[in-house]
Amino acid sequence: MIEIITSNYAAAYAAKLSRVEVIAAYPITPQTSISEKLAELVDTGEMDAKYIKVESEHSAMAAVIGASYVGARTFTATSSQGLALMHENLIWAAGVNRPIVMPVAARALSGPWTIWSDHSDVISERDAGWMQFFCENNQETLDMTIMAYKIAEDREIMTPAMVIEDGFILSHTVEAVDMPSQEEVDDFLPPFDPEFKIDFKSEPRRYAGVLAPDWWQEHRYRRMLDMEHSKEKIVEVERDFERRFGRSYGGLVEFYRCDDADVALVIAGAPTGTAKDVVDEMRDRGKKVGLVKLRSFRPFPGEELVKLNDMVSMVGVFDKSYTMGQGGAFFQEIRNALYSPDGVPIKNYIGGLGGRDVTKKNIELIFEDLLSLSKKGKVDRIIDWVALKGGPRRWE
Amino acid sequence: MLRSYEDLPSTPVSLQSTEDIMTGNWRTMRPVIDEEKCIRCYICWKFCPDMSIEVEEADDFPTVNLDYCKGCGICANECPKDAIEMVREE
Ligand code: SF4
Ligand code: SF4
Numbered sequence: 036m037i038e039i040i041t042s043n044y045a046a047a048y049a050a051k052l053s054r055v056e057v058i059a060a061y062p063i064t065p066q067t068s069i070s071e072k073l074a075e076l077v078d079t080g081e082m083d084a085k086y087i088k089v090e091s092e093h094s095a096m097a098a099v100i101g102a103s104y105v106g107a108r109t110f111t112a113t114s115s116q117g118l119a120l121m122h123e124n125l126i127w128a129a130g131v132n133r134p135i136v137m138p139v140a141a142r143a144l145s146g147p148w149t150i151w152s153d154h155s156d157v158i159s160e161r162d163a164g165w166m167q168f169f170c171e172n173n174q175e176t177l178d179m180t181i182m183a184y185k186i187a188e189d190r191e192i193m194t195p196a197m198v199i200e201d202g203f204i205l206s207h208t209v210e211a212v213d214m215p216s217q218e219e220v221d222d223f224l225p226p227f228d229p230e231f232k233i234d235f236k237s238e239p240r241r242y243a244g245v246l247a248p249d250w251w252q253e254h255r256y257r258r259m260l261d262m263e264h265s266k267e268k269i270v271e272v273e274r275d276f277e278r279r280f281g282r283s284y285g286g287l288v289e290f291y292r293c294d295d296a297d298v299a300l301v302i303a304g305a306p307t308g309t310a311k312d313v314v315d316e317m318r319d320r321g322k323k324v325g326l327v328k329l330r331s332f333r334p335f336p337g338e339e340l341v342k343l344n345d346m347v348s349m350v351g352v353f354d355k356s357y358t359m360g361q362g363g364a365f366f367q368e369i370r371n372a373l374y375s376p377d378g379v380p381i382k383n384y385i386g387g388l389g390g391r392d393v394t395k396k397n398i399e400l401i402f403e404d405l406l407s408l409s410k411k412g413k414v415d416r417i418i419d420w421v422a423l424k425g426g427p428r429r430w431e
Numbered sequence: 432m433l434r435s436y437e438d439l440p441s442t443p444v445s446l447q448s449t450e451d452i453m454t455g456n457w458r459t460m461r462p463v464i465d466e467e468k469c470i471r472c473y474i475c476w477k478f479c480p481d482m483s484i485e486v487e488e489a490d491d492f493p494t495v496n497l498d499y500c501k502g503c504g505i506c507a508n509e510c511p512k513d514a515i516e517m518v519r520e521e
Binding site for chain 1: 433435436439440441442443444445446449
């Protein structure tokens with residue numbers, strides 16, 4: 036059934052279809068309508084779940100960690116300062132293998148005060164041990180949230196997942212979303228069945244007790260393996276999803292019109308849709324441009340991205356965040372993955388910060404820049420800030 | 432017995448009872464009870480945070496379970512008769 040809904044409602048309905056059992060959330064713009072919608076669905080009895088009202092995001096994460104320990108499928112959602120407030124519990128959740136799924140309406144971190152979208156909140160949590168999936172549109176938010184449970188709860192993985200939707204641009208924009216039936220989702224997503232769960236009566240155990248230096252390193256190695264296993268599982272779950280629902284997103288990375296391309300731009304989240312339109316238009320004009328949609332940032336798809344070395348002669352990376360003192364996070368890691376003495380030159384474009392629109396014109400100028408640099412065979416400068424007031428005139 | 436990272440459970444959880452964890456090997460000082468001075472008030476038993484002071488039968492002298500005693504010295508500090516001496520482990 037087609038519904039005309041925002042990405043936030045898509046996330047809420049995905050939680051309902053996934054038969055989430057415990058929700059703990061604290062409102063924060065632009066995530067609020069996810070938790071509001073779920074409160075309504077629980078209140079009217081349309082959804083059979085416990086809704087825990089908490090005093091902060093830190094508590095929300097603590098509550099879902101506890102609920103997950105007793106074997107409940109858990110959900111929360113947040114943004115920006117709320118995600119930052121969760122920080123220490125995010126690391127706990129991942130360290131103790133709680134497969135929580137959490138949409139994040141990505142928003143810039145303050146100050147000064149801002150409520151608008153960029154990726155600086157989720158990028159700040161790239162080391163928390165969570166899987167991080169970026170969504171292009173509202174349909175992908177719904178589909179990815181459902182798939183995220185299946186990936187996260189796999190006994191080989193047991194790792195929490197953030198489903199990232201750009202604040203306002205997706206979270207508050209309505210689009211047509213194909214809503215699967217409850218029966219179809221039940222058939223795809225079995226109930227959460229962890230190997231260990233808190234059971235005071237028949238099997239009392241100590242969970243997450245102190246781990247001394249003699250085993251900590253081995254514990255971290257196991258969590259590393261969990262994350263590595265997820266790479267295959269993401270692809271496998273998506274194939275199964277495609278077979279049942281007829282929609283597919285290309286695994287960890289989608290190569291869009293990259294065959295025979297001279298240059299490619301790597302991009303994630305909501306600007307991907309805009310960039311695909313630009314690629315189509317430029318291709319119509321005979322320009323050999325391609326797009327790489329980064330769907331999963333954690334796990335990082337280095338093995339897929341390294342193929343760019345043999346595919347194109349110039350790579351651009353668009354970051355909707357900036358790491359002070361170093362550049363864009365996507366850029367740093369992709370340049371790292373592509374590094375080889377004869378690797379392809381690579382350039383970073385920073386834009387869309389704090390809700391600045393990423394326009395078709397911006398993307399077209401990036402492609403023009405990449406095409407002209409590809410003729411020279413090397414980049415002019417490592418980082419360009421797109422459409423910066425007072426910056427180079429070529430962005431006008 | 433855990434030998435490799437592969438032996439760890441899939442999620443951080445203890446597979447044995449706390450009784451299997453010999454916290455006594457954290458100890459650098461051991462309590463030694465002088466039965467000449469001890470009046471069997473069992474204040475040491477009451478204060479030991481690790482339940483390592485044991486009294487077998489009523490009126491027995493207290494003994495120290497060195498498998499678990501971490502050597503914190505609380506018992507020696509609380510003893511009203513100075514009957515417990517903390518001795519360095521060799
Ligand atoms: S506190 Fe001192 S006197 Fe009392 S039982 Fe213990 S060792 Fe003996
Ligand atoms: S030294 Fe500490 S742990 Fe050991 S018996 Fe005395 S109070 Fe208990």
